[in-house]
Amino acid sequence: MRPLAIRSIPRATDLEFARETIAPAAAKLAVEAVSKSFSGRHGSVQALDRVSLAVRPGEIVCLVGPSGCGKSTLLDIMAGLARPDAGRVLAEGRPVTGPGPDRLVMFQEAGLFPWLDALGNVMFGLRLRKDLDEAARREIAHAHLALVGLKGFERAFAHQLSGGMRQRVALARALAPDPALLLMDEPFSALDALTRERLYEDVQRIFATTGKTAILVTHNVREAVCLGDRVVVMAPRPGRIASEHAVGLPRPRDVNSVALAEIAATIAADLKSIALAEETPR
Ligand SMILES: Nc1ncnc2c1ncn2[C@@H]1O[C@H](COP(=O)(O)OP(=O)(O)O)[C@@H](O)[C@H]1O
Ligand SMILES: [Mg+2]
Structure with a gap:
């Protein structure tokens, strides 16, 4: 059987081009060809396969993707809580070798x-x-x-x-x-929809006033489009970047607006292609 083509996944050359638009020295955070695998009872899992990503100062990047595609692993490596098998992460041009006060992480549970x-x-x-x-x-x-x-x-x-x-x-x-960089792993997923939507307004205001650079992992595509300047879609097995979407909507954004829903639909279609490709026997 021919492998299913994933329509909206850009070719490697497109990603290469997208990456080159941010010079590593100008990036607040640069992930360079990071790979990481885990060995478990059922063999080894390639959690990340040569993932590269550059984040501009003041940019909010949202990572979305099905469960198990390596989002938390990538965030942990950015935070310095885990080490990559290959590749490296630079924070403001300096290699990340461990956790630091310049890169704080916020998790799904407040942990107060x-x-x-x-x-x-x-x-x-x-x-x-x-x-x-x-x-x-x-x-x-x-x-x-x-x-x-x-x-x-x-x-x-x-x-x-x-x-x-x-x-x-x-x-x-x-x-x-x-902190120079705020890393957030599904910080709002345990909250009910109304509470979450109220927070989106405040979080946008806070990002706008503080000018923080942030990377936010979420399952929620509309949340990603509402908060992100860019949405990076990841795919599993091996964990990799499948597509990127720049969100040009003016701020503050209304999570329930039609324009936002249209962009979210494009990203949801990417996620559906990824899920379909996963189901196709190889
Ligand atoms: N400490 C670990 N030991 C073994 N396997 C792990 C570990 N952490 C993550 N994995 C595996 O790596 C893959 C990516 O996991 P993770 O980064 O948590 O994905 P996500 O956050 O996107 O759901 C999954 O297959 C997961 O089971
Ligand atoms: Mg996770």
Whole structure:
């Protein structure tokens, strides 16, 4: 049987071209031909196969793709929490060899310390800023809780906050130390749809005011189009970049707008092709 052609997946030359438009030195983060495999009970899994990606300063890149296509592995390698088998990652031109305060990660679970209130949790994130005294940390923590819309909740503990509010605290904690790069692994997937949509407005405002560079992994295509300047579609076995979509919609974007839904439909079609190709025996 002939292998199924994946219609919207660009040829290697197209990807090569797309990559060349961002010089590695100008990139906030450059992933260069990163490969990673895991060996398990059922043999070895190629989680990433020569993945390359360059992120511009201030750019928001969203990674989407079916479960198991290597999104979390790629994010972990960018964070320095895992090492690639081959290839390398450069953060502002310097090779990433381990985790650092310049690259903070935010996960699906807020992971707040239950014995600290919201302010304490954000201040905990600031403990690495040895250049700041206690009063300065407190001031920055207050400002970031206000930024995420939690003014008045400084003294609340995790169990007193809704899921959406806990993720807002986690976002404030990640932003307060002013990392060069924010890495987010499905940060909103555990939230209900209404809470999520409210957060999209705030997150866009926060990205616009702070000018942060961020990489956000999501299962939700409309979320990716709403938040991303660029949406990178990944495919599994082996984990790789299948296509890229620049999103030119003006901001702030409404996740329920028709224009956004049209772009999301194109990306959803890519994902469908990937799923179909996966089902086709090779
Ligand atoms: N620590 C690990 N040990 C073994 N296999 C792993 C490990 N982490 C990830 N994998 C495998 O690598 C592939 C990619 O996983 P992951 O990066 O978590 O995908 P995603 O986040 O896109 O769902 C999957 O097949 C997964 O089972
Ligand atoms: Mg994952």
